Amino acid sequence: MERERLSFLQIHPEDNVLVALRDLPKDFVVDFNGLQFALRQAVAAKHKFTITSLAQDAQVFMYGVLVGKMNNAVEPGEAITTENLRHASEDFQMGSRKLAWTKPDVSSFASRTFQGFHRSNGTVGTANHWLVIPLVFCENRNVLTLKAALEEKLGYQVASKDYSDEVDALIARYQAGASVDELMAIDLSSAKENQRKQRLFPNVDGVKFLNHDMGCGGTRMDSDALCGLLAGYITHPNVAGATILSLGCQHAQASILRDEIKKRDPQFDKPLYVFEQQFEGTEQELMQKAIKATFAGLSLANKQTREPATLDKLCIGLECGGSDGFSGISANPALGYLSDMLVSMGGSVILAEFPELCGVEQELSDRCIDEETAAKFMSLMKTYNAKAEADGSGFYMNPSPGNIRDGLITDAIKSAGAAKKGGTSPVTAVIDYPELANYPGLNLLCTPGNDVESTTAEVAAGANVVLFTTGLGTPTGNPITPVVKLSTNTKTFEKMPDIIDLNCGTIIDGQETIEEAAHRILEYVIAVASGEKQPKAVRLGQDDFIPWRRGVSL
Structure with a gap:
């Protein structure tokens, strides 16, 4: 149903500024709650303007709360800018509980379900992924090597635009003597899209490779928080299992990760494969074991299917x-x-x-x-x-x-x-x-x-x-x-x-x-x-x- 589009809006009855819902020109006449005034300058959509005169340091309210104070006095119809308004907010303290609220009508959704992946701890995933994670930035290269080995072969490479034809066109024009302006004017709108191969494991939505720049060299608080964060991903209902690459000597130890996993899921039973490069020895030993474990884990994850939740x-x-x-x-x-x-x-x-x-x-x-x-x-x-x-x-x-x-x-x-x-x-x-x-x-x-x-x-x-x-x-x-x-x-x-x-x-x-x-x-x-x-x-x-x-x- 089509409704009338307004020119401006007062969000809360206590607000002393209005929001422009469209570009309003200078001298636009505002008729609001018995007040009439003209805008003193154009006000762009999304910006605010004053309803009444405001003195220097006067409080400005939006959404019913204090949002700033005036740097100088203004008249009705003045646009709010960074020059005339500065940040201000109310202090806060322990107050009384205000827990009353009006529940919306959800009758049309009461019996609805979605098709999700049910985990043994009672959570339900909206997707089914396998993770490959480094415990420390030293292992980022090995994670990327695994990605190069697995992603395309298993059908998880994202379909994307291929701009190599555009580069070829630019090279050809450059070699033919095109000027800078001519090169800038070339139409490069014909990008191809790479098609993803069919997935070997159709019930697994993706193998995800998570690189980061943490795990050692920073504070112990940060490395412990990293282990907690990674544990949150490993225990997440959208994850079927994980392969972990560790160097061995870093702050973010595998034992800390396991403790964080147990905090979040005491009965954790997903496949979890942890490999330490300093223990395994050569990169080849590490990578071959990680590839075999990841492939085996994916075969297990593929047995899971979506069910109503x-x-x-x-x-x-x-x-x-x-x-x-x-x-x-x-x-x-x-x-x-x-x-x-x-x-x-x-x-x-x-x-x-x-x-x-x-x-x-x-x-x-x-x-x-x-x-x-x-x-x-x-x-x-x-x-x-x-x-x-x-x-x-x-x-x-x-x-x-x-x-x-x-x-x-x-x-x-x-x-x-x-x-x-x-x-x-x-x-x-x-x-x-x-x-x-x-x-x-x-x-x-x-x-x-x-x-x-x-x-x-x-x-x-x-x-x-x-x-x-x-x-x-x-x-x-x-x-x-x-x-x-x-x-x-x-x-x-x-x-x-x-x-x-x-x-x-x-x-x-x-x-x-x-x-x-x-x-x-x-x-x-x-x-x-x-x-x-x-x-x-x-x-x-x-x-x-x-x-x-x-x-x-x-």
Whole structure:
């Protein structure tokens, strides 16, 4: 059903700025709640403008929370910019429990199932992967050697564009004496696509090779956290088993990895093959044993098949990256409604990126199920921000140039919109990195705002599907968990259809409500979880994997 598209929006009744939903010219007359005023300059879509006169140091509210203070006095119709607004957010303290919430109607999904891989510990995977992991960066080359030996032969090479014909065309024109301008004008739109071979093991979705630059030479805290992170991937429901390559002398010892696996799954029974190069001797001995073990493990993994599972077996990671001024009013609220739906059905959701929860700490801590959980959340937030400030930064420095250009002027504005992904349900658990976070209900997971570090951590914490909102566009994916990309605006969706799966700009355009979008997204999630649809990041082989060094990363 077509709905009227608005020109501007007040997100919360207490807000003293409005959001432009389309490009508004200078002198555009705003008629709002009995007030009439003209814009003092053009205001681009996604940006904000004032409703009333505001004095220097006056507080600015969006989403009903403090998001900044004015650097100078402004009149009604003034565009909000980095020059006239600075970051500010409310302090927070232990408050009363505010656990009342309105559960959405989930009757249309109550009996729905998805086709997943059932594991012996009761979890259900949305995919079935084999992992090859180095315990230390010294083994990265050997992991890549295994990849070269196995991936194409077994049919797991990602279908991709082959641009060698374009290079041949450029070489020929260059050798014929073409100028720089002529070379730049050549049409290179005829790229071929490499076709993937048929898989030898059809029930195994992929062999994933996870390289990293950690495991030794850093702090013991980082190497221990790495072992915890890798244990999260090995025990993940989307993983059938793993081959581990270790040098032998590094901080990240195989024994620590085994202990971390046992913490997460005391009855762990997946095939796990660990090889230490210093024990095996020659590279040839190491590689031949690893190849045989991996091949044998794949034959075991191939015996597993998809079976029906109820939707409470879904654990959704909530992520955003390349955010814009529409993120908090389209895609993020749609995920928030979906989160509430899944929680109502007994499922799990994970809200992470703690630097992007700055300014909404009071609301989230009040929603924690008990004071102990609230205290843990507040402690993690304060410790993280204090560490950032000690190193010359702080949460206020989180917004990127792209965020600012598209309307997210302060971290508090960005955070207030980002938190909408978590819906309105009570916070059932607060989890520190790199622990497991698949408790039923809404989990808060301490991660940086860095897209890939956060997504990497959410998957280690148990997310078997990740929903990733973006306003500017990003190709981010994950090796073992499907990452579904949702655009906050139609323009980006139409511009980048090769990396974005769903469009939530329909909400801004007046084509559907937040509730309708959430239902549409959940239908897509069920299809992805069942292996019926592949998100763009999966098709492209966008296997981003970056462990978090527990220093400052915003």
